[in-house]
Amino acid sequence: MIVIGIDLSGPSNHKDTVLAIFEVQNGNLRFIKSMSNVSDKDILEVVSVQSQGDEVVIGIDAPLSYEDGGGDRESDRNLRKFIVQNGMKSGSIMPPTLNRMVYLTLRGIKLSREITTQASLHPISIVEVHPGAVIGSRLSSVEMSHVLAYKQDVEVRKVLLNWLEQQQLIGIPEAVADQSHSIDACAAALGAWHWRDTKFTPKWISPAKPPLHPFDYCC
Secondary structure: OEEEEEEOOOOOOHHHOEEEEEEEEOOEEEEEEEEEOOOHHHHHHHHHHHOOOOOEEEEEEOOOOOOOOOOOOHHHHHHHHHHHHOOOOHHHOOOOOOOOOHHHHHHHHHHHHHHHOOOOOOOEEEEEEOHHHHHHOOOOHHHOHHHHHOOOOHHHHHHHHHHHHHOOEEOOOHHHHHOHHHHHHHHHHHHHHHHHOOOOOOOOEEOOEOOOEOOOEEO
């Protein structure tokens, strides 16, 4: 199984879009490579290549649907409640139609649908993931300050690299700690792995509700 975590940014912001590729191996998630400054075309090509050899599971950090009429989806409200109960801040969960979110939502919807139409030899599955919630829901109470600080603090990101290794993500190079988007891509892969692999269960999940909300949302 190949697991790909994507920290997506808006359509004009390839610079902050990061993709991390892992392979399930001997019960671990082994790092293959990370790519930054990634376009939609780059992502589709990676998925196409990887899906020729194995099942591909993709965790995307971006809204993959929106609420008809605007505002929060039911899943957004439920995840916001979950992360607050776990000591995180509610502000990281924003409605997909919020002004600052709409272009990211547009890209997430477009890209996820394009991926699902790709022909491949092996299955491709997609889940919407919130990387901060993936991390925060697995940290101990004494470590919770890390999830509140890693976006701004490279030293905290280095700590989280070690923590990711404890979560069985092995072989991640130290350079991944240089930017928070790379940490988020790895965390998205962790969430997607726990969603797809029957040996694990997500910490929180909102099941898909087709046709308007066609993908599960998890952390």
